[in-house]
Amino acid sequence: MILFQYDFRIEFYDASNDIRHQKPKLIIETKQGAPIINIVISNEYSLASSLQCKKARLQLFNMPLNFNKSLMQGDIARIYYKKFAHEDDLDYRFIMIGYLGAPVDFDFENGDFICQYEVYLLSSDTFFDKKLDTKNYIGRSLEEAINLAFPGQAIIGMSNQDRKQMISESFYVTTLKEFIQKIIGKYVHLIFVDIGDLDFKVDAKFVFINFDRPVGQRVYKRLEDFALLFIPQREVRFVGKSTISFWNVTLFFTDKIKVGDGVEFSDRYGGVIRAIVQETGASLSNVGDCTLKLRLYDESNILWMG
Structure with a gap:
């Protein structure tokens, strides 16, 4: 039905x-x-x-x-x-x-x-070969560097501490590809190319996310308000000494939830889970159900380094 x-x-x-x-x-x-x-x-x-x-x-x-x-x-x-x-x-x-x-x-x-x-x-694949106007980023904050490389296209989901981190090492790049390879893993956990806004051109947004520090006054969207189809399923992974929890969620399709958004829901024991949207995917049809699938990173995770 x-x-x-x-x-x-x-x-x-x-x-x-x-x-x-x-x-x-x-x-x-x-x-x-x-x-x-x-x-x-x-x-x-x-x-x-x-x-x-x-x-x-x-x-x-x-x-x-x-x-x-x-x-x-x-x-x-x-x-x-x-x-x-x-x-x-x-x-x-x-x-x-x-x-x-x-x-x-x-x-x-x-x-x-x-x-x-x-x-x-x-x-095309050559998009990332685009030449940068600014090539030397040493002495700039991470936020400033990202906005210079991706003017008008960057969404930065990081704490103020991460945003203000100064680039003190040698950081000379000529293309977007080199810029991404320079910051991924060292300064940024995840970079996601997501759907942008309705415009008269193809608008892509580059979402930069770090998971290990809280992001100021994050607003959380209640998943129960979006017609959950199943109880969220927990997935556990072991990374070094850390136990990392993810949640897989299926709900009726909506365009109101994006990568990097904060969400919350009640688990089967009545506890409130807060998480960050790490991935989204959708299956849409005019003769079948339309669903949105979310992969969530649990905010309670603690990353132990070393």
């Missing part, structure tokens, strides 16, 4: 022109389960596992045979959803915007035909 009937709207744009000055080259809107659309939002590692990057897999069922000829690799897809079919078009909410990969087609014995595209937040 489907508790919510989701509908989707997908707009496709030619990436060679500024999309604010053009109409979509193609629009797909689902109504009463047609056409069937599946969207899987997941994470992949890049830069030799230095950071995680959000991407989506878009599956369109039984489109016209010449459908793929209307789209080009590198075109821009902007994806929206609404929870109830009876809502009007003003109720569509933004999911993501990204670049199309090469199409892949599937034929099934029952006659179904699928057009599949990967949707990426970054235009």
